[in-house]
Amino acid sequence: MRIGFIVNDLKTEEGKFTTSRLGQAAVNRGHEVWTIGVGDVAYDPDDMVRARASAVPKQRYGSSDSYTADLQGKNAVKRRITVDELDVLMLRNVPSDDYLQRPWASTAASEFARVAMRRGVTVLSDPNGLARAGSKMYFQLFPEEVRPRTLITRDRDEIKHFAQEEGTIVIKPLQGSGGASVFLVRKADIPNLNQMIDAVSRDGFVIAQEYLTAAEQGDMRLFVMNGRPLRVGKKYAAFRRARSGGDMRSNIHAGGSKAAAEVDSTVLNIAEIVRPKLVQDGMFLVGLDIVGDKLMEINVFSPGGLGSAQQFEKTNFSAHVIEAIERKVQYMHYYGRNFDNVDMCTL
Numbered sequence: 001m002r003i004g005f006i007v008n009d010l011k012t013e014e015g016k017f018t019t020s021r022l023g024q025a026a027v028n029r030g031h032e033v034w035t036i037g038v039g040d041v042a043y044d045p046d047d048m049v050r051a052r053a054s055a056v057p058k059q060r061y062g063s064s065d066s067y068t069a070d071l072q073g074k075n076a077v078k079r080r081i082t083v084d085e086l087d088v089l090m091l092r093n094v095p096s097d098d099y100l101q102r103p104w105a106s107t108a109a110s111e112f113a114r115v116a117m118r119r120g121v122t123v124l125s126d127p128n129g130l131a132r133a134g135s136k137m138y139f140q141l142f143p144e145e146v147r148p149r150t151l152i153t154r155d156r157d158e159i160k161h162f163a164q165e166e167g168t169i170v171i172k173p174l175q176g177s178g179g180a181s182v183f184l185v186r187k188a189d190i191p192n193l194n195q196m197i198d199a200v201s202r203d204g205f206v207i208a209q210e211y212l213t214a215a216e217q218g219d220m221r222l223f224v225m226n227g228r229p230l231r232v233g234k235k236y237a238a239f240r241r242a243r244s245g246g247d248m249r250s251n252i253h254a255g256g257s258k259a260a261a262e263v264d265s266t267v268l269n270i271a272e273i274v275r276p277k278l279v280q281d282g283m284f285l286v287g288l289d290i291v292g293d294k295l296m297e298i299n300v301f302s303p304g305g306l307g308s309a310q311q312f313e314k315t316n317f318s319a320h321v322i323e324a325i326e327r328k329v330q331y332m333h334y335y336g337r338n339f340d341n342v343d344m345c346t347l
Contacts, residue, residue, distance in 0.1 A: 015065030120337025126282025214292030282342035
């Protein structure tokens with residue numbers, strides 16, 4: 001199998017990232033693996049999509065750290081490859097990370113992938129589905145049974161009224177990730193709400209959301225693959241994230257800590273409710289952020305934390321993901337690459 005991973009920038013990849021773990025697992029299973037930065041893709045005059053890509057020099061790696069070090073090191077294999085000739089192109093870039101500094105890169109991966117897809121390259125997740133999920137507004141397309149009560153606006157008075165109604169709310173930007181510019185607003189904070197709204201609205205619309213008291217215990221990241229919770233045997237790819245001190249954010253790079261997760265019937269019911277939409281949009285590997293009996297977020301762009309799930313469950317979920325991709329390549333071989341991409345993403 002020839003597989004390519006598109007990332008924001010090869011230089012910023014780290015061994016702990018899920019993309020690195022997937023790349024290591026694919027190499028260890030004997031596949032040809034290329035990593036491509038968003039800015040390294042090109043559409044050539046012969047109507048082919050090509051890219052400056054990097055691969056590791058060895059055939060097996062004991063850790064994702066050593067894999068990533070070789071991928072970024074002087075011995076890395078560098079080549080201009082034809083993306084149209086890959087079996088699989090996996091989009092592992094995060095558009096919101098480029099939203100401010102490199103706005104041209106926010107949609108580029110999906111646009112080039114859409115062109116490669118016409119020649120039978122399986123693109124994971126489906127680029128048309130990802131285009132619809134370009135902001136947190138996508139979250140509002142899922143059933144209200146699994147969502148907190150939400151207002152999305154730039155109007156200060158509407159946000160203040162919503163805060164008065166709810167008592168305690170969370171405000172955050174419609175664009176963005178990683179817990180940046182996220183504020184917890186209690187009734188006592190409403191006199192200072194203008195300043196918080198200014199900080200959040202600099203980059204566009206503001207999401208005002210009811211505060212879920214269960215968030216005080218943190219949240220759970222559950223991986224969903226092919227529309228269903230990622231599971232090996234009886235072990236689910238999931239972990240818990242707890243707050244650090246008084247910080248309301250449980251994101252790991254915002255200071256949160258990790259713990260093992262218990263995937264119960266409530267969690268599985270949430271996953272079942274969102275499954276039809278994920279399948280309809282061709283979302284291959286997704287991260288659900290769950291608080292109590294509600295979803296806080298659905299991560300369709302490069303969901304991270306698979307290594308944390310592996311750590312607590314002592315299971316190589318990365319290899320299981322690669323196995324699922326291998327089956328898709330086999331299906332496409334049987335059908336002569338003539339299969340609708342959105343369906344192939346969740347088969």
